[in-house]
Amino acid sequence: MSEKKQEKAVRVGGSKRTAAEITKSVLAFLLFIVYMIPFLLVVVNSFKRKISIVKTPLQVLDEEGLQFVNYSNAYVDMDFLQAFANSLIVTGCSVALLIVLSSMCAYILVRKNYLACKISFLLLISYMVVPFQVIMIPLLSIYGSTFNMLNSRLTLIVMNFGFGTCFAMFLCHGFIKTGVPLALEEAAIIDGCGPIQTFFKIVLPLLKPILSTVAILQVLGLWNDYLLPSLVLVRPKLHTLPIAIRTFVGTFSSDYGNMMAALVMTVVPVIIVYIALQKYIIGGVVAGAVKS
Amino acid sequence: MRKESFWTKTKLFLIFAGPSMLAFTCFVIFPFIYGIYLTLTSWDGISKTKEFVGLANYITTFQDEAFWTSILLTFKYVVCVVILVNVIAFLLAILLTSGIKGQNFLRAGFFTPNLIGGIVLGFIWTFIFGRVLPNLSFLESIPIFQKSWLSDPNMAFWALVLVATWQQSGYMLLIYIAGIVGVPKDYIEAASIDGANAKQITWYIRLPLMMQSFVICLFLTLTSAFKVYDLNLSLTEGGPYGTTKMASMTIFDTAFTAHQYGLGQAQAIVFFVIMLVVAVIQVFAGKSKEVEA
Structure with missing residues (x-):
């Protein structure tokens, strides 16, 4: 304001x-x-x-x-609809998990001073300085070579959740600490709410502003993510848009017309969403950066 | 409040923090520790046995000229990108808060490249550098435009810097605008009543109060430039002749192309430590200059 x-x-x-x-x-x-x-x-x-x-x-x-x-060539050759759907599923599910579960995690870490909470908080915030490159090789060794869990959208979704939960938790943590009055929760408990009810009925609705920031930042990051998805989703049917476009350009690199059309098709949906939600997106990006 | 029993505590913690901490442990903590173990082996990523080789991978990493060339190149890239992005973003932020018409539209417009991932941006610019620039007849007399930037090792590096600057300046611009707008009006009023001129107000009031924006922007540009991979991959693929291969791509290739998982992970750890040191120095140097409003 x-x-x-x-x-x-x-x-x-x-x-x-x-x-x-x-x-x-x-x-x-x-x-x-x-x-x-x-x-x-x-x-x-x-x-x-x-x-x-x-x-x-x-x-x-x-x-x-x-x-x-x-456009019709590119649409068919890069299996646009499939890639778009894959991107949508992966981004959508990851962000949904992140919003609900990270805010729950943040809530308990703020409200309770158990030893486990303190340790969890320290672990989560220290990941913010670790580049993905350090996790990449062992991650693939464990979940690829040992457990054979690659080539599944679900694997990618839970991985996205595991990596994203630190920053999401951190943003919610700061918000709950300063923006959610304890008195409200106490009133709810006196009225007979259990901890889970208190969280979903009282706290979660109050977190809307910060959760929209989390959602915006995560959608932007995950929709455009390339490195992790390209390692996890190897089968062409599972490719998300960034992988699909790279495969497409690699295969038809001399066909500029198709390449341009493919690029436009990848960019346009994002631009449409941006035009519709521009105010929130810009606000979310600024809030996310300033709070970190 | 009544005292909670150990079981209530455990139950509460597991319900609320359980999912996050489980995923985090599985995909971050465990791989991180396992990664340190991997650096002590000569594993190729395929064979069943992992031969223990002690610190050999670290010794190889420290003696590996190609690795240090890529680290130095990454440093050069980081310095260029950080300076260019922040200078341009800051100047643009001043321009867009000076009360010109349509500044909100422009702010949103400059941010657009950030909506699109490095892979797609790289391909867009491959076309610009490869097809459009060499086709501009009025640029023909200027030596640097006579052949495609991407086929010349030196110019390919600058192509990467240019695209990164073009993309990220729109992002940092938003943070600088928030910083400029966030300086309380009454401070500036008070200073001008006390007889400070415009230059003094900028130097002694505005800039110190905006220090937080500088710290954030430097940190964000620094860490993202260190980790650059997508753009590197789609714009130059490390070429021509591997001359623009940054640290991330080197690590990736060592592990997944040359099948030296242990060595690749050792490189990743060395890279991480270098990045950590730089980021910590930057944050502390910046924080010491911060002023509370």
């Missing part, structure tokens, strides 16, 4: 439209266009034939009009 007020103050302070103001606006928009050019070029070229992409990549339209054939 206060942020908004101050933003307004900034705007009011600079309301005099001078030459300097206009220069700034022009500069900012020019920079913005420069930032967007790579996307624009890919979109434009996805509607062209290979020959005109190679010869005149800057030309907006193909001489023979818009070419939709790239």
Whole structure:
């Protein structure tokens, strides 16, 4: 709230439209266009034939009009629907697990000072400095060579949960500590609620703001994740979008039209969601970064 | 409150923290410990037996020129990306809080590359570097645009830096904007009443109060640049001729391509320690300059 007020103050302070103001606006928009050019070029070229992409990549339209054939080719060749569904299942289930179970974990770690809670908290926060590269090789040795659990979306989902739970717990931990009044829970207990009921009926609804931050950060990270999924999901039927697009480009690397179409199809769903939820996404990203 | 028995405590802990701690133990703690054991073996990832070789893998790692070349390259990459991203993001943040029209739209727009993973961004830029830039006739007279950046070892490195900067500056921009907007107005008012000029206000009021934003941004850019893999893979694949192979890719290749799991894990541990030291120094150096508002 206060942020908004101050933003307004900034705007009011600079309301005099001078030459300097206009220069700034022009500069900012020019920079913005420069930032967007790579996307624009890919979109434009996805509607062209290979020959005109190679010869005149800057030309907006193909001489023979818009070419939709790239899209139908890419759609079939990279098994787009399957990859999209895989991404959706993996991201959706992982985030659902993360939200419910990490907030439960955070709750007990805040409210109880058992020795187990203190140790758990220390272990979880110390993972935040460990890069995935250190876990990668033994993880694959254990769950690939020994237990043969690869090539399953469920394995990836629980792994995503195991890796993500630290940061999710950390964000919830801070929020519960300062934002959830103990008196509410005590009242619920006096009214006869057990600990589980108290959590789901009283605490969880209060955690909405921080849980939306957690969800946004995790969806962004997991939807685009490549390294872990590529190690776990080897069978083509299970590929998520980032793996599918890499396999696709590797196989049809000279076919620029199809490649452009595949890239556009991968990016567009994300952009649509972004346009719809832009305010929350930006808010969530900032909140997540500042709290860490 | 009545005293809880040991069993109540255990039950409560297991219900609430059990799932998280179980997954965390299975996928983080256990692999981490097992990984340290792996570094003491010469396992190839396939055979049934793991031969114990003591510290041989660490000795090999320390003597491995290719590994240290990739670590040095990663350092160079980290320094370039961290500086460029933060300078550009900070300047953009100043520009976008100066009250120009459409600043909220622009803020959202600059963030867009962060919605898309390194793999896809890498392929988008492969096309730009490989097909578009060499095709621009007005750039032909400039030497650095005469051939594709990705086929020249030196320029391929800068291509990676450029794409990373383009992507991450939009992210850090948001944090810097939050920092700039978060400096309380009355502090600045008080300073100007006391006779401070614009430059003094920036140096003595704004920047110290924004220190937290700098610490966060430096930490985020530093750790993500150290770990870079996706972009490295899709933009240059470590090429041309393995000249842009960063630490992550080297570790990956040692383990999964050359089938030296023990050695790869030893490299990963050395990499982790180096990264940890740098990150800790950065955080402590930054924290010491932080001021409470």
